[in-house]
Amino acid sequence: MPARETEAIILKTFPLGEADRLVSFLARSGGRLRGVAAGARRLKNRFGSTLELLSHVEMTYTERETRDLVRIQQCDLLESFHAAQSDYALGTGLALVSEISEVVLPEREAAEAMFRLILLTAREIERRRDWRLPLSYFAFWTVRLGGWLPRFDRCSSCGSSFEAAPAFHAAWSPGLFCQKCRRPGMSALTEQPRHLAERFTAERLDRLESAEQNSARPAELTDASLDWIEHHTEKKLGVRELLETA
DSSP states (O other): OOOEEEEEEEEEEEEETTTEEEEEEEETTTEEEEEEETTTTSSSOSOTTTTSTTOEEEEEEEOOTTOSSEEEEEEEEEEOOHHHHTSHHHHHHHHHHHHHHHHHOOBTOOOHHHHHHHHHHHHHHHHHTOOHHHHHHHHHHHHHHTTOOOOSSBOTTTOOBOTTSOEEEOTTOSSOBOTTTOOTTOEEEOHHHHHHHHHHHHSOGGGSOTTHHHHHOHHHHHHHHHHHHHHHHTOOOGGGGGGGGO
16 A cells, blocks of 8 residues: 555554564544554664654554554654653653553544644643643543543532532542532542633643642642543553652
């Protein structure tokens, strides 16, 4: 088949054989794909630093109808997030973005909104040198784009209004619950991060000030969003546990 050219975001890579790499990537025009980058593990190779985590590249690849893996011919770097990739804390944030994307994106289905969301999040982690607000924004919008977002003003069980009271959530439940309907082991989502979610729906991440993150408690919103992602995908996010040490 003829070669295809597309913008792509590198989601993850794995060693393959002695010299190759297996690459999971999100193609802007073709959705999430996996391909082989031949010779990418050799000291001298044509891919250079283009296969780093969440790198934004222009990719050329070929595919055959009888094979699941495409053949990556060339990658040209459009945007690198080297500062974030080389820092443990920031790299952990990028890694969770990658893991969530791998879990929620079906193979070979175009996902323009997620492509733009991933790219915006990586840019803001790099620019801010902080993953907290960008990751909260990314997790919230992933839940919203997936159609998994519960109502933020009323209890999912009894329908009573939260008003200024905390709401409660857990990975084993898809909703938000009031004090009376909460179950043991649920975590709180207080009023400030619920207001932050409203701002996320109205403003782009790159227009939100970093100074707001302390008062808005984005960690609570991140935690709730990750719970809903784990619930609906039925998969535990391994990188999530590393956030506590990042």
